[in-house]
Amino acid sequence: AQTVTQSQPEMSVQEAETVTLSCTYDTSESDYYLFWYKQPPSRQMILVIRQEAYKQQNATENRFSVNFQKAAKSFSLKISDSQLGDAAMYFCAYRSAGNNDMRFGAGTRLTVKP
């Protein structure tokens, strides 16, 4: 079964600085999707960024970018120029192309210090 591991329960970053959240996953599949979701205290799950496994180019969305290392099964999220509004729980998620189930990591709580 696929598993998603986020080894950092909590992270902290100074406002305007850069932070990287780690995620590794285990799969024998070759075709899959990876996601980062943000869940602020309002509990609304917000899609931050998505990566297709067949794409070699790392996805970017404004201040958010990923470092996708397929061979290492690593999918880290980099947040540049951190803002107070970035404070939230961040979940890494995996989904096989042929499967309904999206597997989530345990989450990383990000604190942004002013």
Place this chain on the structure above:
Amino acid sequence: SAVISQKPSRDICQRGTSLTIQCQVDSQVTMMFWYRQQPGQSLTLIATANQGSEATYESGFVIDKFPISRPNLTFSTLTVSNMSPEDSSIYLCSVRWVLGEQFFGPGTRLTVL
């Protein structure tokens, strides 16, 4: 992205009772799901809500406990039956577009006393 609404946003219920959660999407979607997020935990898929047929449940979840309806492509309900304090969680509706992006509703926070 989809606009997904859930009702109620939160509720406090007595053990042994049932609660039905509604999920409404502003456009037609093929794939709808229900997730549970226990306190301080990550998300776990309960079931896939299939339009016009019975839901597909994940291991550990059964229809008698979590009956699901999906009468059309924009609406679904999840019922939490015969509740116990262990059912206290956030329940989230989710939809997936054809291109694979998946979005979540605001969640329903359930507390069972």
